[in-house]
Amino acid sequence: MNEPNILIVDDMKANLLSLQKILKSTPATIIEADSGNKALTIVLENDIALILLDVNMPEMDGYEVASFLRDHETTKDIPIVFMTALDRTTENTLKGYMSGAIDFMYKPIDPQVLRSKVEAFLDIHNAKIQLSQEVNLRKLSEDKAIFLAEHDQLTGLGNRRLFHKKLKEEISRAKRHTSKFALLFLDLDGFKNVNDTVGHDAGDSLLKDLSKSFKAQIREFDTIARYGGDEFVIILSGIENEEEIVPKLSSLIECASKEYRFEEERLSVGVSIGVAIYPEHGENDTQLLSSADSAMYEAKKDGKDCFHFYNDVLNTKLKRIMRIDTLIKHALEKNELEVYYQGVIDLKSNTIIGAEALLRWQKNEELGFVSPEEFIPIAEANGSIHKIGIFVLQETVAFMKKHKDLKLAINASKAQFTKALFYETLKKYIDNKDIKVENIEVEITERVMFDEHDLENSYVGKISQLGVSLSIDDFGTGFSSLGCLKTYSIDRLKIDKSFVMSIPNKEDEALCRAILSIADALSLSLIAEGIETKEQRDFLLENGCLLAQGYYFCKPMSENKFRELLKRGL
Ligand code: C2E
Ligand code: MG
Ligand code: MG
Numbered sequence: 338m339n340e341p342n343i344l345i346v347d348d349m350k351a352n353l354l355s356l357q358k359i360l361k362s363t364p365a366t367i368i369e370a371d372s373g374n375k376a377l378t379i380v381l382e383n384d385i386a387l388i389l390l391d392v393n394m395p396e397m398d399g400y401e402v403a404s405f406l407r408d409h410e411t412t413k414d415i416p417i418v419f420m421t422a423l424d425r426t427t428e429n430t431l432k433g434y435m436s437g438a439i440d441f442m443y444k445p446i447d448p449q450v451l452r453s454k455v456e457a458f459l460d461i462h463n464a465k466i467q468l469s470q471e472v473n474l475r476k477l478s479e480d481k482a483i484f485l486a487e488h489d490q491l492t493g494l495g496n497r498r499l500f501h502k503k504l505k506e507e508i509s510r511a512k513r514h515t516s517k518f519a520l521l522f523l524d525l526d527g528f529k530n531v532n533d534t535v536g537h538d539a540g541d542s543l544l545k546d547l548s549k550s551f552k553a554q555i556r557e558f559d560t561i562a563r564y565g566g567d568e569f570v571i572i573l574s575g576i577e578n579e580e581e582i583v584p585k586l587s588s589l590i591e592c593a594s595k596e597y598r599f600e601e602e603r604l605s606v607g608v609s610i611g612v613a614i615y616p617e618h619g620e621n622d623t624q625l626l627s628s629a630d631s632a633m634y635e636a637k638k639d640g641k642d643c644f645h646f647y648n649d650v651l652n653t654k655l656k657r658i659m660r661i662d663t664l665i666k667h668a669l670e671k672n673e674l675e676v677y678y679q680g681v682i683d684l685k686s687n688t689i690i691g692a693e694a695l696l697r698w699q700k701n702e703e704l705g706f707v708s709p710e711e712f713i714p715i716a717e718a719n720g721s722i723h724k725i726g727i728f729v730l731q732e733t734v735a736f737m738k739k740h741k742d743l744k745l746a747i748n749a750s751k752a753q754f755t756k757a758l759f760y761e762t763l764k765k766y767i768d769n770k771d772i773k774v775e776n777i778e779v780e781i782t783e784r785v786m787f788d789e790h791d792l793e794n795s796y797v798g799k800i801s802q803l804g805v806s807l808s809i810d811d812f813g814t815g816f817s818s819l820g821c822l823k824t825y826s827i828d829r830l831k832i833d834k835s836f837v838m839s840i841p842n843k844e845d846e847a848l849c850r851a852i853l854s855i856a857d858a859l860s861l862s863l864i865a866e867g868i869e870t871k872e873q874r875d876f877l878l879e880n881g882c883l884l885a886q887g888y889y890f891c892k893p894m895s896e897n898k899f900r901e902l903l904k905r906g907l
Contacts (some may be wrong), residue, residue, distance in 0.1 A: 341365045341386035341462055343455065346376040346402070347420070347450060348394040350503070356389065359448040363590050371399030377405060385415050386462040387455065390444075392421040392433070399738055407437035416458055418442060456704040465817040467727070488562040491541055491547035493646060498806050500562035500570055504622045507560070507572050511615055516613050521550075522629035525567035525593065526607035526641040527534050544607065550592040552686040554585060570629075579614060579651055582721070583659050586610055586644045594642060609636035610644040617646040661715045664701055669721075669728055673700040676732040679893035680902065681746070681864060682885050684878045687907055691744035693886060694733045695893045696725070726753045727762055736896060737772050740903070746778040748810065753780070760803075767803055774804040780831065783815030801826045808864070813852055822859055832857050834867020840876050853880055 343365045345356045353369050359846070362365055364384065388406075392399035399419055405413040418435055422444040426718040433441060442451060487499035495503070504520070511518050525547075532540040544567070551569060552561055560572040571589075573582055580844055593608035611633025619625030628647040635652075636645035644659075646652035668674050675697045675750070680689040680836045696713070699706040726749055733747050751778040753759040767774050777798060792798075801807055808829035809822070813836055821827075830850050839845045855865040866876045868887030877885060892905060 341387065341459055341460075342368055342383055343387045344370060344376060344379055344383075344385050345389045346370045346373070346393040346394075346399070348372060349391075349496070352391065356446075356451075359446070359451055360455060362457070363452065364495050365455075365459060365883070369551075372401070372403040376402055380406060380412055380415065386460045388417045389416050389451075389455075390419055390424060390438075392419050393708060402430060403433075403670040406534060416440075416461075418454065418458075420444060443853065445655055451471055455742065466732040474697075490588075492545055492563050494548050494569075495560065495562035496554070497562065497564055500560065500564065501622060504561045504572060504625070507574060508622060508625075510574075514575075517576050517578075517617075518572060519576055519579075520562075520625050520629045521571040521586075521589075522590065522611040522613075522626070522633040523569040523571065523593075523608050524611075524633050524637070526609055527565040527608050531604050535599065535602050535604065539602055539604060542599045543604050544596050545591065547606075550777045551589060551597070554588050554592060567759065576614075579646070579655055580658060582612070583655055583662065586612070587659060587662065590642055590644065595710065604610070607642040609633055609639075609641050611636055611647070614651075631789045658715060660704065661707060661712050662719055664704060665698070665712050665716050665725075666719065667723050668698055668701065669724055669768070671701075674725065674728060675700070676696055676729055676736075677893040677894065677895055678736070678745075678899040679886055680891045680899070680907075681744070682890045682907070684883055684885055689743075689903060689907065690884075690889075691746065691778075692899065693746045693748070693893075694729055694736075696729055697893075713750065717752050720752075722750050722752055723756060723758055726750065727757055730759070730762055732896075733777075734766050734772055737776060737898075741773070742754050743903075744776050744778060746808065747782050748780045748782075751795075752796050754800075755771075757796065760799055762798065763805065764803055767805075775806075778806040778808055779831070780810040782810045783812050792821060799826050801811045809864075813848060819855070819859070822861065827861065829862040829864065831864045831866050832882075834887075836866050837873055837877070838869060840870075840873045846876065849877065849882075851882055853882060857881070 343360065343363070345353060345367060345598045347353050347356070348371055349702070350371065353371065357367055357369070367383075368379055368383065368555045372377055374397055376388070376390070379385070390399045390402060401419075403417050403419075406415060406417065412739060416439045418440045419433045419438040420442045421429065430441060440454065444453070468793075487612055487730055489496045502829065507518055509517075528540065528543075533541055544563075546864065548561075548563065551571070555561055555571060555573065560574075562570050564570045566754060573585065576582055589610060590608055593606060597604045611629045611631065613619055613625050613628035613632060615625055618628040632647040635645050643656075648657055677695045677697050679689040679694040679695055680690070681693065696709050698709070699735055700713055701707065713722065717727055729747055733745050737743065737745050749759060763777075766772050774889070781797065787862050797807065806824065806828040808830050811828055811833040812830040813833045833848060836845045836852075838849050840849070853863060855861075862884070863882055864884040864886060865882050866886050868874050868877070868889045870889060873887070874885065874889060891902060894902065
């Protein structure tokens, strides 16, 4: 323990000197101040055990100094002994106590009395310090004990106890905000084998490494804990829908199946994940955990290294999304993609004047035919749409070179307008004169292009500046602002097939007429999609629609078949 500091305050040098002399043998450091102001500065900058304070000083007297110290949190407990030459009147004494004095000494000071008072105060001070140190130590070891009780020693992750606490908190939070969260129960596959063949140290090291990798996959506000030997639990907070956690599940599975090393040994395991969603699969912690646990057993039955949702319908749907997500990434290199063409018909002459390129994925061994409506959104989400979009463009350009009089339309996703790749590839083909710019058209789905802000930050304007025609696909299903149609020099609208296919139907007929008059008013060309009957064709022609697509004329078909159709005619 450091020697305590005693502050002596007096405006008379002689008094300070005599106090120094009296206290010479006291086990404390004596600090002097010759004014109230100096005394305050010293007190604020040092740890002071006791103040011997002269009452009568010019500028700031002892009462003021004492009141100031009493009013401040850090100084309010320092004992102050007043030293005064004033009369020993009740009034003076009371004033001193009111301003914060603990004791009084009357001048002239009796050295013997002063020394014993000071020693008594120092004893109290030392006892206080010792006590606060003990309290701090106990608090520290209590904190440590709580941490140990709630954490797993090997991996440093939370343990079962902490997890139950967090799960309960998460349930209350979700209840308050009527939000959803996912509970994942992970059980390693093949961990026992590592322990049995390579030893427990290797098993421990693997658990440590895996814990780190798992933790890196989740967000800061999610929770991960080690539930038991080779079991982990994860809470994914605040999810909007089940689809959004599929990529997370894939990355956790990928993490577990990576190769880990222990000394010279290569270790490999897998993981089975059971998933329960709050509140659908359990309203309290016990139900939810039991749902996640039983889903995990289903995952094991499914063949390990996979996930399983507690709900069967959800499970089938999300598993398929995950397979598509994995397989679409390799579809291009495996040559599984193909571009089909559907003729665009001039209704008056009943001839094919152009075509729409439509992507097909039907050669995957496991999945067979997958509709673009199903795989395109997944390819958009995982980013593979960029490469796929370039493939469609390449194929279409190659086709155009062989049929210079046809106008070809290709579909592009929103994401393709946010990166330079699609625009630059298109520009390259035009600059190299691979294609005639007036023969290519790019279709943008209305549903993803309704936001003006999105449009401004996209390549839509630049593509239009190349001279490429732009058309709005599925018109009538989204929320296009009509102003945007002009700003971005849209050339054509395509009436969504849902309106056309239901003709005869009074409402849809009225909608088709309304869209036709919008196109007319804005001098835009128009194509009706999805014509399946003669009646539909007649209705559209009578109402001034000149171009159409639909099974009534021809279905989308492979390049070869489409070539034959062109030769043969409708
Ligand atoms: P879309 O661009 O509106 O294409 C028209 C869809 O309607 C095509 O479906 C076509 O086969 C179908 N269709 C044409 N005529 C008829 C008809 O008379 N009756 C019926 N019931 N359907 C008809 P598909 O090929 O399944 O494509 C679906 C959607 O996938 C397309 O809608 C388009 O949004 C998207 N898509 C297709 N290929 C590509 C592509 O290369 N890139 C992008 N980004 N999206 C694509
Ligand atoms: Mg289209
Ligand atoms: Mg369409």
